[in-house]
Every structure is written in C-alpha cells, then in structure tokens.
Amino acid sequence: MPSIQDTIYPRFKSNLTEKDLEEVYTPKINEIEWAEAKSKGTLQQLALLVLIKTVQKLGFFIHIVDVPEAIVIHIAKKAHLPLPAKEEWKTYSETRTAKRHFRFVRDYLQLRPFDHEAHHILTDTMIKLALSKDDPADLVNAAIEELIRQRYELPVYNTLKDAANDVRNKSYRAIYHQIDHALNDEQKKNIDQLFQIPEGATYSPWNEIKEDAKRATLSHLNDLIVRRNWLINHHIPTDLLQDVPYIKVKQMAAEAKTLGAFRMLEMESKKRYALTLAFVSMQLSKILDDIGEMLIKRMMSIHKKGRQRLKDHKEKTQKRTDSLISTLHELLLAYQTEGNPEERIQAMQKVLKEQEAQVLQDCENHLAFSGDNYYLFLWKFYKSHRATLFKILKSIPLRSTTQDKALEEAISFLLTHQYTKKEFIPVVHIEKNGKWRKEWEITPLLDLSWVPDSWWRLISPKKKKEKMPDEINRRHFEVCVLSQIMLELKAGDLYIEGSEKYADYRKQLITWEDYEKNLADFCKHVNLPVSGVDFVRKTQQDFKQITSQTDQSFPRNEQVRIENGEVVIGKLKKKKIPPGLKKLEEYIAGNFEPINVLDMLADTEYWLNWTRFFGPISGHEAKLDNTVERYITNAFCYGCNLGPTQTARSIGSLDRKQIAWINQRHVTIENLDKAIQYIINAYNQFDLPKYWGDGKRVSADGTKWDLYE
Numbered sequence: 008m009p010s011i012q013d014t015i016y017p018r019f020k021s022n023l024t025e026k027d028l029e030e031v032y033t034p035k036i037n038e039i040e041w042a043e044a045k046s047k048g049t050l051q052q053l054a055l056l057v058l059i060k061t062v063q064k065l066g067f068f069i070h071i072v073d074v075p076e077a078i079v080i081h082i083a084k085k086a087h088l089p090l091p092a093k094e095e096w097k098t099y100s101e102t103r104t105a106k107r108h109f110r111f112v113r114d115y116l117q118l119r120p121f122d123h124e125a126h127h128i129l130t131d132t133m134i135k136l137a138l139s140k141d142d143p144a145d146l147v148n149a150a151i152e153e154l155i156r157q158r159y160e161l162p163v164y165n166t167l168k169d170a171a172n173d174v175r176n177k178s179y180r181a182i183y184h185q186i187d188h189a190l191n192d193e194q195k196k197n198i199d200q201l202f203q204i205p206e207g208a209t210y211s212p213w214n215e216i217k218e219d220a221k222r223a224t225l226s227h228l229n230d231l232i233v234r235r236n237w238l239i240n241h242h243i244p245t246d247l248l249q250d251v252p253y254i255k256v257k258q259m260a261a262e263a264k265t266l267g268a269f270r271m272l273e274m275e276s277k278k279r280y281a282l283t284l285a286f287v288s289m290q291l292s293k294i295l296d297d298i299g300e301m302l303i304k305r306m307m308s309i310h311k312k313g314r315q316r317l318k319d320h321k322e323k324t325q326k327r328t329d330s331l332i333s334t335l336h337e338l339l340l341a342y343q344t345e346g347n348p349e350e351r352i353q354a355m356q357k358v359l360k361e362q363e364a365q366v367l368q369d370c371e372n373h374l375a376f377s378g379d380n381y382y383l384f385l386w387k388f389y390k391s392h393r394a395t396l397f398k399i400l401k402s403i404p405l406r407s408t409t410q411d412k413a414l415e416e417a418i419s420f421l422l423t424h425q426y427t428k429k430e431f432i433p434v435v436h437i438e439k440n441g442k443w444r445k446e447w448e449i450t451p452l453l454d455l456s457w458v459p460d461s462w463w464r465l466i467s468p469k470k471k472k473e474k475m476p477d478e479i480n481r482r483h484f485e486v487c488v489l490s491q492i493m494l495e496l497k498a499g500d501l502y503i504e505g506s507e508k509y510a511d512y513r514k515q516l517i518t519w520e521d522y523e524k525n526l527a528d529f530c531k532h533v534n535l536p537v538s539g540v541d542f543v544r545k546t547q548q549d550f551k552q553i554t555s556q557t558d559q560s561f562p563r564n565e566q567v568r569i570e571n572g573e574v575v576i577g578k579l580k581k582k583k584i585p586p587g588l589k590k591l592e593e594y595i596a597g598n599f600e601p602i603n604v605l606d607m608l609a610d611t612e613y614w615l616n617w618t619r620f621f622g623p624i625s626g627h628e629a630k631l632d633n634t635v636e637r638y639i640t641n642a643f644c645y646g647c648n649l650g651p652t653q654t655a656r657s658i659g660s661l662d663r664k665q666i667a668w669i670n671q672r673h674v675t676i677e678n679l680d681k682a683i684q685y686i687i688n689a690y691n692q693f694d695l696p697k698y699w700g701d702g703k704r705v706s707a708d709g710t711k712w713d714l715y716e
Contacts, residue, residue: 009144009171010619011164015151017065019075028081032060039086045111050095051104053079053088058112066154066161067121068109070100118160125159129170137178141254143171143626175626179259182251183277189247190280197242198283202268211268212241216290228301228395232402235294238287245288259285262625265672295403295506299496302399305392306493309486310381312388317381327369334358334366380461385486396489397425404504405492408511413454414491414501420453421488424481431478451475462487604647608639615689620682621673629673637661641669 011018020027034042034056042055057071057079071079072093083090091099099105113120132153133146140146147167154161161167190198201213216238248256263271263286271279321328341354359366389396400422407415424432434455438448455475458466465483467476495501496509503509517525527537536542561567566577612618618638622629631637644654644666651663651670691702 009142009147009168010616012616012619013144014147014164014167016147016164016167017067017161019064019078023075023077028077031064032078032081033085034060034082041115042086045108049088050091050099051108053083053086053091054099054105055108055112056082056086056088058108059115062112062116062118066151067163068112068160070105072096072100113160117158119158121154121160121162125154125157125162126166126170128153128157128159129162129167130174133171133174134178137174138252139254141175141258141626143168143175146171146174172628179255179278179281182255182259183275183281185251186247186281186284187277190244194242194244195276195280198280201241201283202272204268213268213271216287217264228298228398231294231297232398235291235402238291238294241287243284243287245284245291248284248288251285256285256288258624258626260289261675265624289507292505292507292510295503296508298399298403299503299506299509302396302403302489303493303496305396306489309385309388309392310490313381313385314379316384316387317379320384324372327372331366331369382462382465382483382486385490386482389486389489390482393485397422400489400492403506405501406504406511407495408500408502408513411457413457414488414495416454417457417488418492421485427481430481432481432484433478435475435477437477455479457491458487459491462490605639605643608642611686612639615686617682617686620678620685622678623673624675637665637669638673640666641674645670 038056038059042052042059046052046055054071057074058068060082061069061074061078080090082088112118119125129150132150136146136149140149150167150170151161201216202211204211259282263282266274266282271282274282337358338355341358342351344351344354346354400418405415405418434451434453436450436452438450440448455467458472460472462483463472464470466479466487468478469476492501496503499512501509502511504511530537536545566579568575568577612635618635621638621641640654640658640661643649644651649657651666654666655661655663690696696702
C-alpha cells in the first residue's frame with residue numbers, strides 16, 4: 008500500500024532552508040492588509056497569515072501548534088509582528104475564533120471544504136484511471152490533482168489511501184467476474200486440472216508452468232518450442248485477456264507466480280481463473296520473446312562474420328586491386344600519348360595484351376564488394392543455421408505494423424520453398440498466349456519492392472530494380488528476408504503476435520484526440536514548446552550552446568586532441584599522490600569503528616523507512632508480524648549473498664522457509680529498484696558526494712548491457 012512519501016500529498020519539508028521560507032512562506036502585502044482587517048490583535052493577525060501560507064502550500068488546514076516553528080518565526084518577521092508564546096497558541100487553537108478563521112481563509116483562497124460531492128469527485132477520478140493504472144499511489148495522485156483543480160480542500164491522507172485501495176480492489180473484482188462469465192464449463196475444467204496431480208506424477212502441471220524457461224540459446228530452441236506447444240495444448244483461452252489492460256495482466260501474473268497449486272485451489276474460483284489466464288499468457292509471451300531474441304542474435308552473428316570475411320577478402324585481394332590500379336594507370340598514359348585516335352587505341356591494346364576478359368572479370372569481382380557490401384559472404388555462414396532459422400520462422404507469428412504487407416508475403420513465399428533445391432526460383436507466373444514475350448500474360452507472385460539496393464544485384468539477374476525478374480536467387484533471397492526481419496523487428500516495423508518484448512508498439516500509443524487534448528499540459532510540465540517550429544528552434548539553440556561549451560573547453564582539455572580531422576581521446580594521466588594521503592588513510596582506518604551490517608540496515612531503515620517499498624505482490628496490506636524486521640533480514644540475506652539457509656543459522660529468529668517466502672512473495676525487481684533509487688537520492692543530499700562531481704554523469708564497473716550492434 009502506498010505511503011505518503013510515494014504520493015504528491017502535500018507536507019512540510021523536514022529541513023527547511025532560507026530559500027524555501029523566502030519563496031513559499033513570505034506573506035504578500037495584500038495578504039498582510041487582509042489579515043489586519045480581519046483580526047483584532049497581533050496574535051489573530053499572525054494566525055491568519057500562518058493559515059493562509061500553510062493552506063496555500065498544503066491544500067488543507069493544520070493547527071498552528073503543529074506548524075514548524077521556523078515557518079511561524081519567518082512569517083512573524085516578514086509581517087513585523089511579535090511572536091506569541093506556545094501557551095498562547097494552544098489557547099487560541101481551542102477557541103471559536105480559530106474555527107472562524109478557517110472559514111475566513113477558505114473564503115479568501117476561494118477554497119471549498121471537502122464534502123460528499125468532493126468525495127464523489129475523488130472516487131470518479133480514481134475509477135476512470137483504475138483501468139490504466141495499477142499502483143494505488145497513481146490513483147491518489149490523480150485524485151489530488153483533480154481536487155486541487157476544482158478548488159477543494161484536501162482530505163486526510165488515509166481517506167485518499169482507503170479510497171484508492173477500494174477502487175483498485177473493485178477493478179480487479181470486475182476483471183475476475185468478466186473472465187469467469189466468458190469461460191465455459193469445459194474451459195474452467197481445463198484450468199482446474201492444472202492444479203491436480205496426475206496419477207503417477209509427483210507434481211501438478213501448475214508446478215511445471217511456473218518453472219522458468221531455459222536460456223534463450225539455440226541449443227534450447229527445441230525445448231522452448233515444445234514448451235510453447237505444451238502450454239497451447241492445455242487449451243487455456245488467453246485470448247479472453249485482450250480487453251484487459253496489460254498492466255493488470257502483468258500484476259495478476261506476478262501474483263500467480265508466487266502461489267502454489269494448493270493456494271490457487273484455496274482461493275475464489277473467479278480469481279483463480281483470472282490469475283491462471285494471466286500467468287499462462289505471460290509465459291507464452293516470454294517464450295515468444297526468447298525465440299525472437301534468438302533470431303535477432305543469430306542473424307547479427309551471421310552479419311558480423313560476413314563483415315569480417317569481407318575484411319579478410321580485401322586483404323587477400325589487395326594484390327589484385329593494386330594490379331587493376333596499375334593497369335588503369337598504364338591505360339591513361341597510353342591514352343595521353345601523341346598521335347591520332349587509332350594510334351592511341353593500339354597503345355592501349357598493347358597494355359591489355361589480350362587480357363581484356365580477365366581485367367573485366369577482376370573489375371566485376373571488385374565491384375561486387377564496393378561500398379563494403381559483404382552480403383555475398385553471408386550464405387556461407389547462414390547455411391549451417393538454415394534449419395534452425397526456418398524452425399523459428401514457423402514458430403513465431405510475424406505481423407507488419409504498417410500497411411505494407413510485402414515482407415509478410417515474402418515470409419510466406421519463403422516458407423513454401425523451404426525444401427526447394429534449385430538455385431533460382433520463379434517469382435512470376437507466365438502464361439504464353441503468343442509467340443512473342445510482349446504477348447504473354449505475366450503475373451507477379453511476389454512484391455520485391457522492399458528489397459534493398461545492396462541486395463538486389465545478388466538476388467536478381469536484372470541490374471535495374473524497376474524491371475521484375477522472372478526468377479531470383481533462392482539462397483541470397485533467404486538471407487535477405489531473414490536480415491530484413493531482424494532489422495524490422497528491432498525498428499518496430501514487424502512485431503511478434505503474442506510477444507511482450509517485440510509487441511505491436513501501436514497499442515501503447517495514445518489516440519490523436521488525446522494527443523491534441525493533452526499536448527499543451529505535457530509541454531508545460533516538461534518545459535518544451537508546443538509548436539514544431541519552436542521545438543526545432545529550441546533544439547537547435549540547445550545544440551549550439553552545447554557545441555559552444557565543448558569548443559570553449561577544448562583548449563583546456565589535455566586528454567582530447569584532433570588528428571587528421573578526427574577526435575582522439577587519450578588516457579587520463581595519473582594524478583600525483585599527495586604527500587599526506589597515506590597518513591590520512593591510516594588515521595581514518597584507525598578511527599573507524601567496525602559496523603555490523605544488520606545494524607547499518609536497521610539504522611538506515613529507521614532514518615529513511617526504505618522497507619515501505621516492499622509488500623505483498625498482490626497489492627494488499629501485509630498481514631505479517633514484524634514486517635520491518637523480516638524485510639531487513641531479507642535484504643541482509645540476499646544483499647550479502649548468504650542464502651536463506653545460512654542466514655537462518657546466523658540469525659536464529661527466522662527459519663529458511665520464512666526468509667525465502669518473503670523474497671518470493673514481497674520483493675520484486677521493480678520495488679527493489681525503487682528502494683535503491685530512494686537510498687541513493689537520500690545519500691546524494693550529503694556534502695561528501697559533491698566532492699566527486701556534479702552528479703550529472705556516472706560510471707560503474709561490471710555493468711553488462713545486451714548489445715546487438
């Protein structure tokens with residue numbers, strides 16, 4: 008459940024700076040004059056000013072005795088009013104005057120009290136957003152923004168939190184009911200059988216479904232395909248989730264993954280069916296993601312080997328290239344000799360020495376690889392993976408995200424010729440209605456307009472792309488199609504139906520109506536111009552500023568230089584070790600007291616409350632005893648890489664199953680990242696990190712990134 012720190016619910020800063028006080032809590036002249044007119048003494052006048060400034064900041068009323076003293080002192084100083092004693096404030100808060108002042112301030116700020124109508128607005132806002140958002144904090148934030156927009160006083164935080172939890176739970180119950188209503192009796196029976204242990208088996212099918220698939224490598228391809236077919240053969244109607252928002256499906260799948268077969272059978276049937284469909288759907292998506300990744304990585308590897316082969320080829324044929332240049336040089340000299348045209352031609356023929364055919368062939372061989380075109384070499388590295396790649400093509404449903412379906416048709420055409428042995432395959436249907444070709448009826452079987460120019464001369468015997476060939480080179484066409492699939496999957500022009508990583512990006516786009524409606528607000532929040540012309544102008548100005556700063560810093564940069572028109576970055580020079588550094592290190596080491604890791608975790612939790620990011624994956628309130636202690640133990644266990652067994656032996660208060668249970672049911676990558684980010688941001692408020700840089704750049708050893716190119 009969201010804590011107040013996870014939302015935009017207004018609250019006072021724990022450490023107020025002079026800048027904060029000056030910018031937020033300094034009363035204006037008209038506010039001072041209004042407070043003076045509405046009050047009978049300096050205490051009431053100061054009370055009104057404090058109420059005005061705090062309500063402007065918070066959006067709700069707070070008793071003056073609960074206002075940070077620094078704010079009251081600042082307002083009194085700016086309004087030139089005496090500062091009352093704490094007892095006077097306490098007496099004031101208990102009088103009717105304080106309640107009357109609430110009404111005065113509400114009228115002055117044109118703020119409406121939170122009532123039944125405001126609660127209705129709050130609930131409606133959350134209900135509208137509940138289908139697209141799953142985090143209760145997002146629902147709370149949306150409700151706060153809407154109440155502020157309609158000039159309503161904000162309620163206490165628990166009112167917002169309880170409403171968000173209630174709306175979220177109702178949205179899931181509606182999904183459960185919708186799926187249960189769509190399932191027939193046979194489909195429900197198939198789902199229920201997943202949680203029954205078949206005769207002679209040790210585990211239920213649900214246990215096998217929950218197991219993670221093997222790594223996305225070619226050696227595991229058959230296992231992935233078999234697993235996908237096995238899931239499909241259980242006839243789980245995952246298509247019923249098409250109208251359910253993806254974020255809801257993902258959340259239900261995450262909850263299902265933490266539950267065993269017995270727990271699934273225990274829960275309400277409607278929820279069980281919904282969670283099962285969501286989890287099976289996500290497992291199928293992951294398999295398709297892995298297969299798509301295999302295809303991309305394999306084709307990238309083939310292209311990498313092709314580029315290297317071209318490089319080796321150029322080194323081997325350097326002698327031939329030098330010979331061609333030498334021949335060209337001699338031909339030019341022969342052409343420049345004195346004499347008539349016939350004598351010049353005879354001189355050029357003497358240079359060639361009846362080797363015209365060989366020179367021409369050498370030129371064509373050289374031109375075949377002009378522009379670093381290495382495609383001719385790809386078949387050699389592709390053929391050993393041909394069967395695997397065809398198996399992948401048959402396993403994944405590829406669809407185009409554009410109106411151009413030419414590549415889809417090419418894939419279907421390619422699959423029909425999987426077992427063809429001919430080097431050339433026909434791509435037109437010819438019906439000879441006469442003696443001459445112009446009388447024949449020629450029908451194209453395939454649209455080749457998508458074929459890149461660098462591939463065309465390898466695929467087609469016709470040099471000009473405008474002319475449709477009768478047949479094409481099968482081998483090069485196969486590599487060309489698979490290369491194009493790789494590029495378009497990465498670019499989003501192709502998608503794998505049912506995949507998550509390679510899904511149709513268009514489903515994530517907002518409508519043009521929503522775009523036009525929200526464009527101005529979005530640009531205001533991110534400080535960008537609304538019009539395209541202004542955006543381009545601002546971008547150009549930003550680039551000019553960056554280039555100017557880079558240019559000005561270049562003379563002082565000793566590690567960067569320009570050689571032959573190219574930027575060369577040299578190694579950083581090692582700084583000289585200060586003479587007193589060793590003594591300083593010894594002093595620090597001698598005065599540092601060893602700190603127990605568990606004590607460190609407990610202290611930082613007390614200061615920052617970082618365990619609030621963890622909780623049941625289902626999104627419900629945690630019902631555990633000593634939750635903070637368990638979360639700290641979990642962080643200690645897996646953060647120190649001890650494992651639950653060793654941690655249980657060391658601590659003694661929890662057994663290994665309890666520790667592992669917390670990690671499986673309450674900790675995810677997402678909330679772990681949030682906790683880490685929060686701790687880093689808190690640490691960054693200290694002065695020490697500022698000595699290492701401005702915090703705009705970072706480098707980390709041991710970071711691994713998946714790169715395709």
